Amino acid sequence: MHRRSRKQSGAFALVFFASLSPSIAQLHDDGRQAGLLFDYVVIGGGASGVPLAYTLAESGKEVLLLERGGRREENPSETLTIAGFGSALINKDLAQEIRTVDKAITHVSNVLSGGTAVSGGLQIEETPEYFEYLREEFGAQFDLQLVTESYAWVREQIAQPMGIPETYGPAYIASLQDLGFDPFVGPSPTFSVGSFNVFSQFENDGKEFSPDRRRFASDDLALGGLANPPGLPRRLKILTRQTALRVQFEKNEETGNPRATCVVYADSPDVLEPIDSRANAGLSAKGGKRDIAQTGRAREDGDVKRACIRAKGEVLIAAGPIFSPVLGMNSGIGPKDVVQKVMEGRGTEIVKDIPELGQNLHDRFASTIGVFFKKPIPEGGVPITVALAGGIKVVGDKCPEDFGITDTSLECTYVMSEEASGTDAVGLFLATRAIFPPVLRALPEVDFLVSLLTECLDKEDSIACAPLHPVFDCVRRVAAFISFPVVPKSRGNVTVSEWGEPILTAGYLTDEEGLDLNSSILGVETLLRVMGSGRFYSLFEKPGPLSCPTFIFNKLVDMLVIASRKLPFPGDIDTDSLPSFTAFLESHTNVTDTQGHSGRSDSFLQDALLWMELQKRKNDALKEGRDARSENDASESEWLGDQSPVAEWLREQVTRASAPASMPEGILDDLACDLVPSEECERRRQLRAATRFAAVPPLPTDVLDRESLGDFVKTHSVGTWHWTGSAAMGTVVDKEFRVMGLENLAICDGSVFPQMTRLNVQATYVMVGRYCGLLRKQQGR
Template sequence: MGSTISSDLLSATQIPVEVLNTAGIGDFLWPPQATLQDNATYDYIVVGGGSAGCVVSRRLAESKSDSVLVLEAGGNPPLAAMIFSLFVLFPHSFVDYDYVSTRDEYAARGQDNFTMITAGKMLGGSDSLNHFVHTRGIPKDYNNWAKMVGDESWRYENILKYFVKSERLDDAEILRKYGEFHGTDGPMGISRQPEQEVVNILKAFAEVGNPTVLDLNANKTVGYSQSQFMYDNYKRQTPAYSYLTPIKDYANLHVSTNTMVTRIIFEGNAAVGVEAINDGKRYTFRANKEIIMSAGVFNTPKLLMLSGIGPKDHLESFNIEVLQDLPVGENLIDHVAVTVLHKLKQYIPVPNVPKAAVNFLRVPFPVLTSLVALNKSRTCPNYQTFNLFFQHDVPFVTPTCNTVFGLRNEICDRWQKEVISRDSLYSLLTLLQPKSRGVVRLSDTDPSADPIITTGYYTKSDDLENMVTNVKDYITVGESSYFQQIGAEIAGLDLPACAEFEQGSDDFWKCYVLEHTTSTYHFVGTSAMGQVVDSKLRVKGLEGIRVVDASVMPNIVHGAPNAAVIMLAEKASDMIKNDNNN
């Protein structure tokens, strides 16, 4: 008989991870805690040690002459964060900011009207708890950025070198065919784990017009592929590990974890330092050259607004003196997603040992990534899918559905029961270029207060219409010969909330989408180029302060944005060094 994993049990399994972290197990991997001194001066101060902050800090410290202070609100990643199979333990834990959206009775029905928002609170940021899949987007993304900000340096042909610079790809087949698009000696280990079990599934998608592609990070922009992972030699390739660990003992690199920056200090229009709290003590740190804001898509705008940079009316409502009136916190974009679960091949009920139990250091199940164009003759995709293949009688559906993506227990437990004795395909369909926008705002002038996050999902009706079209396109895989042969079915279609609509109708699928919408945690855009920062990522109208993280993206890429964040930080590092004559 199949089994389920309750959210209470998962919470219990997080306890030993936190105990081990408190004991400091694994701290040898990370830079030592900096010795802090009030009013100390550094050449560069990096606020936030997430993906971008780690990359920038590494590149600035490589000179060995410039002093770099990194201030990270969270701690070091627990050793368990390096292990693929344990990523499910980290949502809602001590390494997650565990934000939630404002109340949304329209698009967050499947999450009790509040969208769960996972965001990493540790060195490496969200890249220390995300889902490892490595996607770059498509060339058109960066060409559009260049056009939007009037700077040709952002065109794909000009930024490809930074993707290459960041990578250490370990895949002979991809390198043989697409080597010009990849690097082999960069910090970030990238690998695949091809699995025979999904060959028939790939053939099924190809049969309905979606070709099988070896590498979606090269010159192919549509198709289904076995995923590339930020994972190498059995270890997660968080930038905390891949970028900072090799230089952790540099004398000019100073990393202070569990340190909350509370305000940026300005003299006139020039950023000259920051105020921060560590272990209950307040510190002021000054920067000779620049302050780099890399606190992420939620906390970078929060800190900017607390420091007087943001929408005038909003700041004045908190009696914050306005230094620069800019649309900080606006233009919040995410790849809104909907889950579809297929019941695949059926087996005689027998206990099954999941791959994760045999070797939990490997990816515990095959993962397929796709970029799909509705018009099969086009090369610009309309939606993306992340597809997890679960073998029969393993309890992976519930934690994926509930703990990772936040859907209600009753949805997840019902799906788990429906796939008893069957293989399953858990698919997350994402809308690649949503028109809807959300917003991040202050909730309080207390720097420790969570920001107010409104996702804005489906506030533009075209997004819901397009998602329905995408779902209808995706489920045509059920017409393939393999899916027909094994009697594949979509689970969970007998929905009481949608009973008034004919199954398969557009109205039914609209209802289904609204009942199963989640975030992919691909948030970008809240300090966008052209709006808040210029094309060199300098905050408009101010000196000595730059933003380098996902918040500067003026539009979201056609794929999970983490690879693009790392590329962006590599490019920003060169811009910072050039502007400061390094």
């Protein structure tokens, strides 16, 4: 079939979305009509939900797609181009923060297109061997021909190779080859051992590397770019900013099984507040009954609506591996001991005991090291790349010849490496607080700094933000190297409180054998060896008093010091009336008295205004932090400012970062290695060479010490948002994605995979939406 060009698709997308809003408004009216029936109701317009709904509708079926968030075009700076990657996670209109029981921070997207609208955009397809493994190990059966067809359908419309910028790109690829990530196969949409040029959602504009390169997302698939004629299926109805509350069931008198009949939904709240799993689990004074639109509890009053299916129709849940189980439990299906409490509170009975729903949930724990391009940077800034190349290989001295695709042990495992450069790293750091050790992330001083930096992303002109301008300049020059366990073994879970509120346990690094920690340590070692390969000496900053890490940590200390001062002058000041920094300078420049002296000290006034601005933000951050903090963490709520553990830690980092680069210890070992070369000698040389670069987070003092690398992993690693497995095929759903023991209900998203893919999950999650829809088309349903 003739392929529509991406430029044509992009233009068509603009026309489509310009005309979509009126139809959505009309759909809101239609959705209130009693007795409106659909062949399919799809819950969740994300990576899987959009291609699923499109595929069902293209065969002429009446399909309703419910999405709790808005459209990408409502937040264009974060969702439509590559320049927006990173900042979306701190926009509450695009992503909802979740704090886990074990004090990790993650996010769930809140926008049509789901994670494909806010992610790093990697499109890495799995091999047939992966799906064979799922069948053999878990009984999860996929039609490989249909998988291949579905991958191709997605790739043709939203994927292309990431561009490779001059100098830096070849240097990174060469460093992978230096470390044995061979062969380099060039552009490849499919997972490949060795190294390869990764496919991406972001437009490839050749050598231009424009920050305005378009992001293709799952909503582009609804445009029918490969259809003849192209266009949105006439029978596909999309409702945005509508939150599904629960699925309704009735008993099939012939089979005795519960049968899904309708979906109850309501308008989404204007703002999705963070979810505190510890509070929802009863570990906080905040625990208790709350609004369903925030928590998942089915609301019995207010302006609720229903969408129902025809007798042979189907409700398909595609809300993602966290919220699909939550919706199920609020609908009466899931572990009996959990769901029974929810149903009792509503005065109804449990629908189906499914003990495995919400179990087997897993994500990856990623380690990232950021370095900084030297000035002067290229005109137009550092080229933005996200995984221009990926590398994966087996490491270990005792690797058997038949080492399997998902095997891992303390003696032999897979390691991988990816990169990103020129992205909005500030947003990622703020969303995860990864720059700070976990023990500090909930302290009020961190709340204050995160709040301040978040505001300054959009208001660099304000007095409070002016001192931070150079910090943002540094972050725009970041190149980040990333590694994570290829085959994570640790498991978490998702459940709900008696009020239906989500309770998420991440479970990072909890596998009994320590396999994930071992893989992570080897991954960090790999990143350090990439840095120390000798390919980047002319590109990245060295440590020293003028380095970016020194400046960043020093400025954060300054903000805490100023915010901790006592009142610098008497009297009350209305902080809301304070001028911007630009207005302040304009009003005080060249103001002198008759003697030629300046009037009141501009420096004093500037300091006073800055102090007032920071006081206001400190008070706001402290209030928000106290509201969110659990009873068990109450001791963390006291503001200590420049005398706090946060300030102490920051000062330590300033000292470490400002020390100039020196000849690494072990130079005699290096000379000996030159005489008698060995792989171990080269490994040690590369690890020590990595310390010649200024880095954030700060590198371990002893990069040769395995325990130090383990501490680095535990201190600075964060999740990858690759949540998988909470409604696994073989235990919760069958090979057609139908929830076992129920009728007319299916789950079609990343929840169904018992073991996540070996690299990025996104291409497979989009694929499975198409695949699930094609299965139903084949069956003539």
